[in-house]
Amino acid sequence: MAFGFGHLIIAWLVGKLVQWASSLKNAAKIIQLTRIEWALLLFGAILPDADHLLDWTIGTNIHRVITHSIVFAVLIGLLVAGLAVILKKKYPFFSPIRYGLFISLGVLTHIVADMAAGHPGVGLLWPLQGFYYFFGHVPSYATTMFVDNIYRDLQWAIFDIGLGVAWLGYFVVRDKIRF
Numbered sequence: 001m002a003f004g005f006g007h008l009i010i011a012w013l014v015g016k017l018v019q020w021a022s023s024l025k026n027a028a029k030i031i032q033l034t035r036i037e038w039a040l041l042l043f044g045a046i047l048p049d050a051d052h053l054l055d056w057t058i059g060t061n062i063h064r065v066i067t068h069s070i071v072f073a074v075l076i077g078l079l080v081a082g083l084a085v086i087l088k089k090k091y092p093f094f095s096p097i098r099y100g101l102f103i104s105l106g107v108l109t110h111i112v113a114d115m116a117a118g119h120p121g122v123g124l125l126w127p128l129q130g131f132y133y134f135f136g137h138v139p140s141y142a143t144t145m146f147v148d149n150i151y152r153d154l155q156w157a158i159f160d161i162g163l164g165v166a167w168l169g170y171f172v173v174r175d176k177i178r179f
Helices: 004-025 035-058 070-087 096-116 150-173
Strands: 131-133 136-138
Touching (some): 004 035, 004 096, 004 150, 070 096
């Protein structure tokens, strides 16, 4: 189970991998992601957990279902690309296809991290029933909707905070962030 910083670190590593892979095609220079592409990639990595807001405010129980599916990743990519097409008239440097791909890639990193965490998995093929994770399949959402072990979640949250502090510390040491 990854929390916010864990998802952000995974997306950041994927962004670095994309830059590195682009350098293989053009050995002369590494193609840098733009700030907008970085923002969309990182935002996409935490966006699926927005379903917590619905769970907390109106009492639904949809965490890891719709927003953790391939359908959601595709739809959010199309939405962002469509908005970029509309805004391209005002901002000619916008790249709608790349923007749609980067937010979708961010969402997919989130889904993969949650699938790697194991049970209960994610509703990967929503609207079809079932939760999927790398080690199996649970046939129904109803069998997996339970209150998680609070002690385990607290341990992961503390670990996640430590990851975030280490990540920010890395950027401070590398003089990428100044306070």
